[in-house]
Amino acid sequence: MQRWGMALAIMAGCWWGVLWPVLVCLLLALAAGRGRASAWLWMPVACLYGVWQMQTGLAQRLPDDLQGKSLTFTGQVISVPENQARIRFGRRQQEQHFTFETDDHPDWPGSHRIRVSSYDPPRAVNGGERLQVQLKLKAGRGLYNATGLDLARHDLAQGVAARATLKGVELLEPGAGLSHWRQRFAGAVQDAVASSPIAKGVLPALVVGDRSGLDNRLLADFQATGAAHLLAISGLHVAIVAGAIWWLGRLLLVPLCQWLWPFTRRFTQQQLAWLPALFVAAGYSALAGFSLPTQRALVMLLVLAVASLRRREVSVWNSLGWALLAVLLTQPLSALSQSLWLSFAAVAVIAALMMGHSGRRLMLLLPVQIMLLSAALFSQWSLLAPVANLVLIPLYSLLIIPLTLLGVLSGLDGLLEGAGAAVELSVLIMRWLAELSAPMGANLPLPTVTSALCLMAGLFLWLLPAVPFPKRLLPFWLLPWLTQSLAPLEEGQWELTAFDVGQGLALAVRTRDHLLLYDTGASWSEGSMARSIILPWLSRNGVVPDRMVISHGDNDHAGGNRDFAGSIPRLSGEPDRVPGSAACVAGDAWNWDGVRFSVLWPPEDRPAGNDASCVVLVEGKDWRLLLPGDISRDVEYRMLGQWPEVDLLVLAHHGSQSSTSAALLREVRPDWALASAGYQHYFGHPHRAVLSRLASSGVTVLRTDEDGMIVFRGDGHDNVPLITKWRQQHARPWQQPAGWRFW
Structure with missing residues (x-):
């Protein structure tokens, strides 16, 4: 319970960015009693850590006096560049987007991550290259509405200090490192399935997390059916790979090790099989750029492996709590990321539903809960998500992902072509389901985060074998969703x-x-x-x-x-x-x-x-x-x-x-x-x-x-x-300058 308290305290400090939550955590720790106060005193410390990280992140953003200026930096490309052809200002042009980590600059001291956009560049930038670039800088301010992407929060969560347009580039050193190898893998996959535009867009996303090849219609197909999570290398993908290696290691590798090295016989085959499983899972996560879902999956696998070596049972809740705390300690501002919320919420829902339901019911109920959370976070209904995931999760888990990874490791294009054919089949299924679901969601209001949580809580309580109140009262959980509307107006009022x-x-x-x-x-x-x-x-x-x-x-x-x-x-x-x-x-x-x-x-x-x-x-x-x-x-x-x-x-x-x-x-x-x-x-x-x-x-x-x-x-x-200005009445810490404030 303490680890959950610390994790939630870090999240509170990051989200509010002010000091009053620290005082609240301190009062809660003191209220826990003399014997337990010392343990709970970590909560205000964790909350203060979150506030400090928020203020540090705000202080590292682009200074106002550099807004719109062009500066020359040296540094390295630390992402797989996204290459797209688009219509801009009435003409077709090539675009490239990448993340660039700068060296120290006299006008902007320190190292900073900049999201760079390049339009019709003289040369294509590659992952891992060291470059000298001329960048026209701008703050990642973005738009601010009741709905839509909050770019300032998104960039802060990703550690992006500024955005820029590329004005000039000079190669200093060729590509090297993780991003270089990720781009090479993505290119090899694209070349192997070049005849299939759908597979060319999807398979690199499954291998290295490169989604730049997904066109607008293809991405909409995944979103409309609640299957967009399959495109991001998540805990599901890492678990599939780790599970497969665990079984193969237990059947083949571990017996060989125990025959060659007798000292390994003090461990069971199940225990030793964790070593190759963790190694391969870490490698797959590296290919994904160590995204938040893969970090969560790695920590949970590590907790399970340690528990297995110590011959102890560990619950999903405990491993999830350790994973959340580990991610927040290393990347506290990821608390602002929708990816973290969706990833950990999915596992939390699985853990909750496993308490009283069989695996078959879990397959039906989990997509319903995730559908509600996705509707609140991403503003899109996927009413046939339970049906779509019943078909697509086994198809991707048992066929597409294994074939893709085996094709990459073995270099056999035939395996990749087989995975591409299965991807095309999945897209046909999604488009058929999307046509069925479009009329169903036309008149259903999208839930807010609050009403979505109420819907999820009501559904969960309804599925429990027993609740401490009559189940006929559960429809009241629908009220926040059914009553969300704009303020009423009078006759003659606009x-x-x-x-x-x-x-x-x-x-x-x-x-x-x-x-x-x-x-x-x-x-x-x-x-x-x-x-x-x-x-x-x-x-x-x-x-x-x-x-x-x-x-x-x-x-x-x-x-x-x-x-x-x-x-x-x-x-x-x-x-x-x-x-x-x-x-x-x-x-x-x-x-x-x-x-x-x-x-x-x-x-x-x-x-x-x-x-x-x-x-x-x-x-x-x-x-x-x-x-x-x-x-x-x-x-x-x-x-x-x-x-x-x-x-x-x-x-x-x-x-x-x-x-x-x-x-x-x-x-x-x-x-x-x-x-x-x-x-x-x-x-x-x-x-x-x-x-x-x-x-x-x-x-x-x-x-x-x-x-x-x-x-x-x-x-x-x-x-x-009555005038409401969204940046004032609904201001958040990441839309303000850095500064320690109590309220």
Whole structure:
């Protein structure tokens, strides 16, 4: 129990990054009693260790004065480079992404890990090479919304201090070390199955954890069926390899050793078989780059091996506790990683379910529990995950993974081709199951972390043979999930949600019973802002857009249009560039729940480009909102004398100098303005001249690049709007500068 307490204390220190949890742990240790206090005093020490590691990690991040600067570093590539061909700025180009560990630099002392991106590089970078590189640095700030990836937390958990764009590279020493050999293995596998794009993407992921060959559709197939865990070298893969070597060692190697070296006969065959099993498991984990799941598996195997040598039984809970504590002591900031939570939660669920269920029931119940946790962590339902895993786990465990590893070790391409054929079969099964499951999850809200834990607890209690209360009360565990929703609105009240989508625009205007989606953010070859941020937000809150307005056809406004059902009515200023949309024409209007939506621009003889943007006025009970898209000053001047006064103005064209004229501000007279722009983007939006005009007019500016997702609700108390800025009201330690704080 003590090891679990210490592990949880480290996690608390890392997650909160302040000192009050240390005081709580100290009080808990003192409350344990005089005889046990000395043992529990390790809890505040562990918590303080977590806080210290958090502050150390924050202090190592890129300093503000180096943001956007180009520096020359020497260092080594410590990851397998990811090579992809993508469409960027309208043309196809080669991209490469890798992790680079720098040597000491006078402008940035110490060694740092930098995640480097290279676009059409003059030469391909290889794993293990020592290089001299010129990097344009930027902080891994990322976007911040109620849903989607928190890049700042992700980078801190991975030990990445900054991100950068490669501007120049010079080879100092050829590739060597672990990452070099991992890349060689990945290349050999890809060459052996080059005729199968699916196998070429999946098999390197199973051998060395290289997922760069997975295209967007293939990755979506695994995610949609809850089988994405098969692509990461996890405890399952390591256990399969260790188990196979253990049996082979017990049957073949150990008897030979006992015949050659009589002193080994003091140990049983079961005990000696652990040595080759641990050795091979460590080698396989090294191929995976010692990812968190493989570290957990290695520690658990080591605990079991020690227990076997000492002829003691050890429970799964004890080995799991030792594994968690060992990982957190060596890599405390991994407590912020979703991989750690999913990996250890899976084993914890297995241990809990094993207490009262047979293996066959465990195969059914485990995927259900993991499905719930995955839905909360990764914002995607996989309702047929139990069925998919019943088929795919044995297929990968008994056929694909053994064939792949034997093919790599033996150099026989035929084995790899056989594994590739089995992978193609698995993908056919997944796509069939994904088609079946898509309608099933369409109307089910995604759970939050809290509601998912309640669902998992309720399901677990329901499966126990006996609980200390009537089982008819267990449906109450569903309430956090069934009741999760947005705050109710009154008749005539509206609420604007501005998503943080970088250099783009995505807005949701909600009335009491309806929702308008205005623009959808950008898209790229392997995803979109809509898929990663907007759709999970809609699903989590159980709402569906009643209408979409895509202001015009530029990617930063219309990119996510493809991700929404074609049955949703659409209006656009450029219907020829936005599939499935009708023309947006001045004079169009509709009413929802006492809120009027009016189209002010464009006219029938619409211009082209940004000036074709669909301009919408939202009028509620004493509150008005203007959504101008990307119109320029030309449209603003043409509409002079027709602009209404509003309370909130969304800045046109992200606050560029070409819009938001002084003449417009004199007519509109907003109290608040909202700019949706990328953080320190090279376009420089919102422009200084626009900010100066707004300041001169007494307008309060809200910015997604500084505030994250913004929620603005009209008709607040005392005629003051309710404004939620995500980076302030939902701030976390990793979004703040380093500094010791009690609260």
